[in-house]
Amino acid sequence: MKFTDGYWLMRPGFTARHATEVAEVRAEEHRMTLYAPVKHVTGRGDTLNSPLLTVECWSPAEGVIGVRTTHHAGSVRRGPEFALAGAEAGTGKVRREGSVVELVAGDLTLRVDTARPWCLEFTAGGRVLTSVGERGTGFVTDPAGRHHMTGQLALGVGELVYGLGERFTPFVRNGQVVEIWQADGGTSSEQAYKNIPFHLTNRGYGVFVNHPGKVSYEIGSESVGQVQFSVEDQSLEYFLVHGPTPKQVLERYTALTGRPALPPAWALGLWLTTSFTTDYDEATVNRFVGGMAERGIPLSVFHLDCFWMREYQWSDFEWDADTFPDPVGMLARLKARGLRICAWINPYIAQKSALFEEGRRAGYLVRRPDGSVWQWDLWQPGMALVDFTNPAARDWYSAKLRTLLAQGVDCFKTDFGERIPTDVVWHDGSDPQRMHNYYTQLYNRAVFELLREERGEGEAMLFARSATVGGQQYPVHWGGDCESHFSAMAESLRGGLSLGLSGFGFWSHDIGGFEGTPTPAVFKRWVQFGLLSSHSRLHGSKSYRVPWDYGEEAVEVTREFTLLKHRLAPYLQHAAQRAHATGVPVMRAMVLEFPEDPAAATLDRQYLLGEDLLVAPVFTDDGTVEYYVPEGSWTNLLTGGQVIGPRWVRELHGFHTLPLLARPDSVIPLAADDQRPVSAWADGVELRVHTFADGAERTVEIPRTEGPGRTAVFRLRREGDRLRVTTDSPHPWQLRVGGPDGALHTRPAGTSAADLPYPS
Missing domain, CATH: 2.60.40.1180 (Golgi alpha-mannosidase II)
Structure with a gap:
């Protein structure tokens, strides 16, 4: 939100107050509190009739410093709040020398010189990362009397900003205005399904604004040398997260807000859906599944989109008996073909659904201030919204899904969760403005925890569209509604890379695009891209995404890249395990x-x-x-x-x-079995060695499918024209130097060491 008229003036009706100096410091062992007047104090009279800002500084973890600025501390603090599971007390250390007071958190330091005008300096490794200057801490009132807390952090020359969720606008955020506010806006606008108030820069740090409501960013747009963020509140809290590398920033940020769960390995394979508004029944499903098998394209997951339920009744979680008269038998038949099953759901209850009256009577639906159920006709006629702040409503909703799991469903596509009203009253008294963005967290967490309870650790996964801070804990997320052309394909990739820089480890998209029908060229190129993503799903709106609808070559391309992804499964599973352990995404922006x-x-x-x-x-x-x-x-x-x-x-x-x-000096493990994503990956594995320099070493960990954390380890080292390999794997293995036509060396089971020629 812009407050100024150019650099010198405020916009009409806006009044700003900014910290000008430090009047007093209260230093404790692990935290410090700065009291900052909004005008220069020359005498006692200047302390009257003027605000005094309270600026608290502390460290929740090594390399992370929190800053909370408060104007009026007596305002009511209504939830929700982001859970900071990684926060620890007493990790920072305050030191003071003369007029300088510092808070040290590992390699990150916040420095304040109380003898100078207001300035907070964040330093690491002997250099200033960023600073908060004369307009960087304060509040603004607007013509309507609303109170906005503001923060500004300086941008250095050449400093670039990334992240803030899955955004489809230009990848580098400099010059953009970003509103952290959930919206169902597709992939072709400035709106976003996944809004994350966390950005990182190419100067070795990131910033997380700890506010679940609307956060307005001006990124070098109002003041071109500053990142400004503001919230309508009496307090503003943010954390500066040091790296120094972008990977280390993400590791520290996700340690604070939550690491991604590890999706089951079967999800790495190809997913196929019925599409959205297309006609389908069990015969259609069988035609699709059988058609893929006949053409040699292995499927891992079949997804049933919205119309598995009856029209006008989403969600009642009842199968449409006209199109699926024997759902339990159908699911059993599909699973007998080796498929997992995903079913579409959302958190809305249409008035025609029997669950509407059931939920209304029990108080499970979100209400307006007058006690009536909140409803509208957008999406579903008379649609209401499940109140996940009510534990009984959460259990009621989960019980409906539990029935589907018992029937044979394996996971859920948790669609929607963005269009959340603000003129309502929540069961737990949450602030409706703060709940608008946060609702998705309650929704996805409820479904994910049910799956973990029913299916076990390591088997739970969603296919989710909306998310907020912490949502990375409940993968997988997909990119929402895109068009079916090359531009939409490119904007989808931008969104996924942006989400990865916002702490999310796994991401997917609709292969072929959602709206419209792709040309054969677009379909084939999107298939390549989709099967080289962390998760791969064919899906459309008004048209099917079976490859034979796009020509015989589309069938060949789909088959080839599906088999390639299966061979890459041990490599991808290792990357998934690293995302789970560190927060570094599987799909990584080059930066x-x-x-x-x-x-x-x-x-x-x-x-x-x-x-x-x-x-x-x-x-x-x-x-x-x-x-x-x-x-x-x-x-x-x-x-x-x-x-x-x-x-x-x-x-x-x-x-x-x-x-x-x-990459140079890399070793890519390729599974022997290309027919499925989960196999005995180490058994017969091919190690593809690429341009090893003399003296180069590499350790390759190949996950075993028996359980998490167990690996087969290969250690490779080039010494002149020899490549020396040692391993603890009891299985036979192969090694190839260079591309697919390089010489293949095969070693039998029990070979723990080998000395192989390395071509010059």
């Missing part, structure tokens, strides 16, 4: 892996899948693709071709290839 390379800073049409595979999707009809290659000799995993960086590359690719480059 995350190459923060020291200035050419990587703005790249949003390519990414790293895991840490060793560069993917550059093709966004053109003629197959032309332009992408950037960082330093070193990179190898195309599909063709074996070499690309030497750093440089920009322009190539022409048919539909069976794309830039899929293995």
Whole structure:
């Protein structure tokens, strides 16, 4: 939200008050409180008739410093609040020397010189990361009398800002106005399904604004040298998170707000859906599933979208008997073919549903201040909203889903959760403005916890559209409603990379696009991109996404890239385990892996899948693709071709290839079984070795499917023209140097060491 008229003036009717100096410091062992007048105090008279801001500073974890600025502390604090599971008391240390007081949290320091005008400096490694200057701490009242707390952090020369959730606008946020406010706006606008008040920069730090309501950002847009954030409240709290690398920033941020759960490995395979408004019944489902099998395209998950329930009755969680007369038998038949089942749900109850009256009588539906049930006709006629702040309502809703799980459903697509009203009263007394963004957390958590309870740890997963801070704990998330053309494909990727820089480890999208029908070229290119994403789902709105609808070559491309993803399963599962352990996403923006390379800073049409595979999707009809290659000799995993960086590359690719480059000194494990995502990955594994420098070493951990945390370990080292390998794996294994045509060395079970030739 903009408050100023240019640099010098305020907008008409706006009044600003900013901290000008430190009047007093109360220093404790682990925290300090600064009292800041909003005008220069020259005498006792200046302390009258003027605000005094209270600025509390502390550390919840090493490398993280919190700052809370309060104007009037007596305001009622109604929930909800973000859960900060990783916060610890007493981690910072306050020290004082003369007029300087510092709060030290590991390698991060907050420095204040009380003899100078107001300035907070955040430093690490002997350099200033950012600072809070003369307009950086304060409040503004607007013409309607509303009270906004504001913060500003300085941007350095060349400093770039990323994140703030899954945003489809330009990847670098500088110059943008961003409202952290959940909306069902598709992928072609400034609105977002997943709004996260956390950004990071290319200067080694991130900032998390700890406020679940609307947070308004001006990112070098109102004051071009500042990131400004404001909330309509009496208090503003934020945490500065130091890296120094972007990966370390994400590790510390997700340690504070929650790490992603590890999705089940079966979810890595290809998902197929009925699509949304298309006609379907069990015969259609069988035609789709059988058609994929006949064409040699393995399926892992079949998803039934909205119309598995009767029209006008979403959600009543009852199968439409006209189209699915034997749902239990149908699910059993599908599961006998090795499929998992996903069912679409949302948190809304239509008036025609029998659950509406049941929920109304029991008080399970959100109400207006006059006690009536909140309803509208958008999406479903007379639609009401489940009140997840009511534990009884949560249990009631979960019980309906429990029945579906007993019938054979394995997971749920938790759609919607964004259009949450603010003219309502919540069961637990939550502030409606703060609940608008937070509702999705209650919704997705309830469903995820039910799945974990019913299916067990490591088997629970969602396919969720909306999220807020902490939502990364309940994967997987997908990119929402996109169009079916190349521009929408590119904007979807931008959103996914932005979400990954906001603490989310797993992300997917509708292969082929949701709205409209893709051309065969768009479909085939989107299939390549989708099957080189962490999770892969074919889905549409008014048209099917079975590949034979787009031509025989589309069938071939879908088959080839599905089999490729199965072979990559041990590599992807290891990346998933790292996301679970560290918060570093499976799909990584180039800046995350190459923060020291200035050419990587703005790249949003390519990414790293895991840490060793560069993917550059093709966004053109003629197959032309332009992408950037960082330093070193990179190898195309599909063709074996070499690309030497750093440089920009322009190539022409048919539909069976794309830039899929293995990093120098990398070892990519490929499963022997390409027919399913879960297999005995270490048994017969092929280790694909790429441009090892003399003396290079690499340790490869191949997850075993018997349980989490168990791995087969291979250690490789090049010594001149020899490659020495040691392993604890009891299984046979293979090794290939270079691309798919390189010499293949096979070793039998029990081979714990090998000395192999390495070609010059």
